[in-house]
Amino acid sequence: MLTTLAIAGYRSLRELIVPLTTLTVVTGPNGSGKSNLYRGLRLLADTARGELIPSLAREGGLQSTLWAGPERFSRGMLSGEQPVQGTARTEPVSLRLGFAGDAWGYAIDLGLPLPGNSQFQRDPIVKRECIWSGAVLRPSALLVDRRGAALRTRDDAGEWSAVAQPIASFDSMLTEFADPKTAPEMIAVREQIRSWRFYDHFRTDTAAPSRQPQIGTHTPVLSNDGADLAAALQTILEIGNPAALDAAIEDAFPGSQIAVTNHDGYFEVTMRQHGLLRPLKARELSDGTLRYLLLVAALLTPRPPALLVLNEPETSLHPDLLPALARLIADASTRSQVIVVSHATRLIAALERETASQSIVLDKQLGATRIVGDDELDIPAWKWSAR
Structure with a gap:
């Protein structure tokens, strides 16, 4: 089961760490970032299918999908005493996606290529990609590590071995390398992601x-x-x-x-x-x-599937059908982990009555999506890999 979803630098998701449980209901007002969260999760699934870069291209490319606000907010901006304005960038342009679960964690960091002679200067490239054991990325927990074109794997004795096969900058290691002997974790993560299902509209x-x-x-x-x-x-x-x-x-x-x-x-x-x-x-x-x-x-x-994601399943349904749909979703959550993105009050209320459910309410502050009452939720620890 996934316990954490992490997205940073994608549209309104400046830095969002979402705790997940057996049945997670994501809600919030229009424009709060629900659709961005859903699309970010789909992008994460696309990494294991070799479709991440084409999916970003259909959204207008990396430049169109990046967080459009300042790199950081000052206290004055947050309090309203100062206008929101750009600051000197100290970190590289980045779109990061990741998850952690009971057994594995995975994260990918996308950025822009260095200036050169290629015509694909707007094509995002993979800067870093990691698989680790446990819920939090630590150096001691790393199992597979990719920096640029270089890939290395760790054996049971903790020794690192470089993989001779280089990986193209626009490909995920999940689709380009599969060796059950040296990197069984990669195959496990890839097949787990490929089993995810998404239904919307x-x-x-x-x-x-x-x-x-x-x-x-x-x-x-x-x-x-x-x-x-x-x-x-x-x-x-x-x-x-x-x-x-x-x-x-x-x-x-x-x-x-x-x-x-x-x-x-x-x-x-x-x-x-x-x-x-x-x-x-x-x-x-x-x-x-x-x-x-x-x-x-x-x-x-x-x-x-391991994970089933429904985006606004209430569309076109009469309100009287929503309790029956909620019972159907709750039953499905006994066989799969389920995430429901919805703004139907009656459906949300019915799902929240399920003992294994958790409700995540999104809102925006200065254009950035945040979780309402995150100080009251058990937000899991998360750490991004450095480039």
Whole structure:
């Protein structure tokens, strides 16, 4: 389980250390940084898939995603006695992402290349990358250490060995080096990150793929866009927990049942509702009903991930559906660690009543995202690796 998420220098996340538990609910007013936290976590996941630099490019490049405020605030700025203004920079430009858990910690530090003849001067490069044992980065806990192109690993006796294979400045070591003998920790961290799943803003418009019949194959993991909804639901019915699926539908829509019809290999979701003479097809369902079915398929997956992240799952749902969704999320948290980013009061209140849940409220001070009441929370210790 992850116990700490750390992001620094990304948009409004000037320096944010977030404690995590089995079920973490992130909330706050509009513009407080909830979406930045979600996107920062997705960027962290992209490191293990070789997609970090392209993802930053889609956001406008490193320069567009960096913290836009001063490097530090003076007491006068914080009190309002002085205007916010830039100060002389003493540290290098940096975007840093990291996490720590029960067994491992990982951090990556991105910066700008030195001036040269390359046309890729706006392409961020990896300055430092580390894996360590335990919750806090210490020299004695380091297991894998990457500085620029140089990579070294530590054996069981504590001796360091350099890896002869250099790593390109724009690649993460997680995707470029895999040796179960000299660096088993790297493989463990990479596979852990690759198992994370993110769901946000399922399409429910009239042309949404989930409304159309799709070729059916075994689908233990719902796709990000929900196109394979029918196959995912049928997989739950056949090799997952059909009783839980029926209960989730009954909880939200009393007297209703879903079924998956097979038209020559094309699967389609149908829903029989109380009082109707025929089942409704997916293209006839309301946006809220279809979105709830998508969330059911994601949360009742027969192949639970290490981490499941939901961004504003309440979108398009009627408030009366939120207690049922909360019960579904709480049940999923018994099989996976879950992070929910939401501003739906009713959903948040229902999730906060769960014994294993923790609520993180974000706000902004001088443009920087902070955790409200962080002095009352058990903020974990965190230390970034020096370049």
